[in-house]
Amino acid sequence: MPFTANRQFKAAPRLLGSAKGMYYTTVDGDRVLDGTAGLWCVNAGHGRAEIAEAVGRQVSTLDFAPTFQMGHPLAFEFAERLAAISPGGPEAKLDRIFFTNSGSEAVDTALKIALAYQRAIGQGSRTRLIGRERGYHGVGFGGLSVGGMVNNRRVFPTLNGTDHLRHTHDPARNSFCEGQPEHGAELADDLERLVQLHGAETIAAVIVEPVAGSTGVLLPPKGYLERLRAIASKHGIVLIFDEVISGFGRLGAPFATDYFGVVPDIVTTAKGVTNGVVPMGAVFASRAIHDAMMTGPENVIELFHGYTYSGHPLACAAGIATLDIYEKEGLLTRGAELAEGWRNVWLALKGSRHVADIRTIGLVVGVELASRPDAPGARGYEAFVECLKRGLLIRASGDILALSPPLIVETGQIEEMARIFSSVIDDLA
Numbered sequence: 001m002p003f004t005a006n007r008q009f010k011a012a013p014r015l016l017g018s019a020k021g022m023y024y025t026t027v028d029g030d031r032v033l034d035g036t037a038g039l040w041c042v043n044a045g046h047g048r049a050e051i052a053e054a055v056g057r058q059v060s061t062l063d064f065a066p067t068f069q070m071g072h073p074l075a076f077e078f079a080e081r082l083a084a085i086s087p088g089g090p091e092a093k094l095d096r097i098f099f100t101n102s103g104s105e106a107v108d109t110a111l112k113i114a115l116a117y118q119r120a121i122g123q124g125s126r127t128r129l130i131g132r133e134r135g136y137h138g139v140g141f142g143g144l145s146v147g148g149m150v151n152n153r154r155v156f157p158t159l160n161g162t163d164h165l166r167h168t169h170d171p172a173r174n175s176f177c178e179g180q181p182e183h184g185a186e187l188a189d190d191l192e193r194l195v196q197l198h199g200a201e202t203i204a205a206v207i208v209e210p211v212a213g214s215t216g217v218l219l220p221p222k223g224y225l226e227r228l229r230a231i232a233s234k235h236g237i238v239l240i241f242d243e244v245i246s247g248f249g250r251l252g253a254p255f256a257t258d259y260f261g262v263v264p265d266i267v268t269t270a271k272g273v274t275n276g277v278v279p280m281g282a283v284f285a286s287r288a289i290h291d292a293m294m295t296g297p298e299n300v301i302e303l304f305h306g307y308t309y310s311g312h313p314l315a316c317a318a319g320i321a322t323l324d325i326y327e328k329e330g331l332l333t334r335g336a337e338l339a340e341g342w343r344n345v346w347l348a349l350k351g352s353r354h355v356a357d358i359r360t361i362g363l364v365v366g367v368e369l370a371s372r373p374d375a376p377g378a379r380g381y382e383a384f385v386e387c388l389k390r391g392l393l394i395r396a397s398g399d400i401l402a403l404s405p406p407l408i409v410e411t412g413q414i415e416e417m418a419r420i421f422s423s424v425i426d427d428l429a
Contacts, residue, residue, distance in 0.1 A: 014388060019046035022406060022413055024393060032388065035403040035417050036395045040213060040245045041276035044325045045408040051277050051321040058317035067310045075099065075311035078319050086284050087257035087267045094267055096290035098283040099311040103244035103270035104138025106281035110266045111142045112305050114205035114238040117289045127161055128198055130191065130206040134167035136214035137207060137242050146207050149215060163198065165190040169218050175357045176350050178343060184221030188228040195235050205238035210256035213245035216400035217359045217366025225262040239264040248272030249326065249407050251362030252336030265289060275322040280315035331407040335363040341411055345418045352425050354379060364404040371399045383424050392420040
C-alpha cells in the first residue's frame with residue numbers, strides 16, 4: 001500500500017466502501033465527513049453523475065487511442081478548455097498543455113521541459129535543478145531529487161546536480177498568523193546564493209510549491225514569490241510552480257498563480273483536473289518555452305517525452321465534465337467566499353491542548369500539534385485515527401493535521417469538522 005505502514009494497517013483496516021457529495025461511507029456502514037477532498041483532489045464532491053456519465057459514454061465510444069504519432073479530438077478539446085482558464089489569465093500566456101497521468105509525472109515532465117528549453121535556446125550547460133527543503137514534488141526520481149522531504153529521500157538515491165533553497169517555515173516569527181506570514185521574504189535570496197555557488201550558467205530551473213501542502217500547509221511569506229520570480233528572471237532560470245494541490249480552486253482562485261499574482265514559466269497540475277475520477281495531470285507551459293522548442297526540421301520530435309496514457313480518452317472525458325461543473329457552480333472561486341469563515345473557525349482553536357500553530361489559506365488548514373518528546377508523529381496519527389472513528393477524515397503528516405474539503409462544502413459542515421476535530425484534540429493524551 002502506498003505511503004502506509006502496511007502491518008499496522010492490516011491489523012486494523014480502514015476501508016471506504018462508497019461516497020456521495022461530502023461524505024464517505026465505510027464498509028461497516030459508518031458515515032464519514034470528507035475533510036480532505038479525498039487526497040486533495042475531489043474538489044467538486046463525490047459521485048458526480050455528470051462525470052460518471054461522460055466517462056461511461058467515452059468507454060463505449062473510444063476506450064483508448066495511441067498517442068505516439070496519433071491523437072484523438074477529445075485531448076485537443078480538453079487542452080483548449082484548460083488553456084482558456086490557464087494560470088495567470090490570458091496575459092500570462094501559460095496555455096501550452098502537456099498531459100500526464102499524475103502529479104509525479106507532471107513534475108518530471110516539467111523538469112524535462114525546462115531542460116529541453118534551455119538546450120533549445122543554446123543554454124545546454126544549464127542542467128542543475130533547484131528545489132526547496134520541505135517541498136513535495138511526487139515520487140519520480142526527478143521530483144524526489146528536487147523534493148525536500150527527508151523520508152522520501154532516505155532510502156532512494158537522488159539525481160546528481162540538484163540543490164535546495166531553505167524552507168520558509170518560521171514558527172518563532174510567524175505562528176498563528178492570518179494569511180501569509182509577515183516574515184521570510186528574504187529567504188528567496190537563497191536562489192542568489194546558489195547562483196553564486198554554482199553559476200547561473202549551470203542552473204536550468206527552480207521548482208517550488210506556492211503553498212506546500214504535504215509537509216504541513218506552509219504558506220509563502222509576503223513578497224517571497226515575487227522575489228523568487230525576479231531572481232529567476234534576472235538569471236535566465238525557468239521558474240516552475242507545483243500546483244498539484246493548490247490548483248483548481250483550492251485557494252479561492254483558479255490557481256495559486258492567480259491568487260498570488262506571480263506568474264511562473266511552467267505550472268504542474270493533477271488531482272483536481274478530473275475531480276480525482278480518472279488519474280491525470282496537466283503541465284501548463286508558457287508560449288515562449290513552447291515556441292522556442294518548435295524549431296528545426298518539422299519531421300523531428302521536438303520533445304522526446306511522453307506516456308502511453310498521456311491524454312487518455314477517459315481522463316479527458318472526466319476532465320471536460322469536471323470543468324463544466326467548476327464553471328456552472330463557480331467552484332474555482334467559491335473558496336474565496338468561504339475563506340474568512342473557514343479561517344475563523346480554525347484560528348479559534350488557538351490555545352487548545354497540544355496546538356502549537358495553525359496555518360490557513362483559502363480552503364485549506366494545517367494544525368500543528370506539539371510532538372511528544374519520545375514519539376514524534378504519534379500524536380498526529382492518533383488524532384487521524386480518532387477523527388475517523390468520530391466521523392471525520394483528515395490528513396496527518398507527522399504531527400501536522402491538514403484539512404482541505406471539497407469546494408462544495410457548506411458552513412454547517414465546516415463547523416461540524418471543527419467540532420469533531422476539537423473534541424479529538426482535547427481528548428488526546
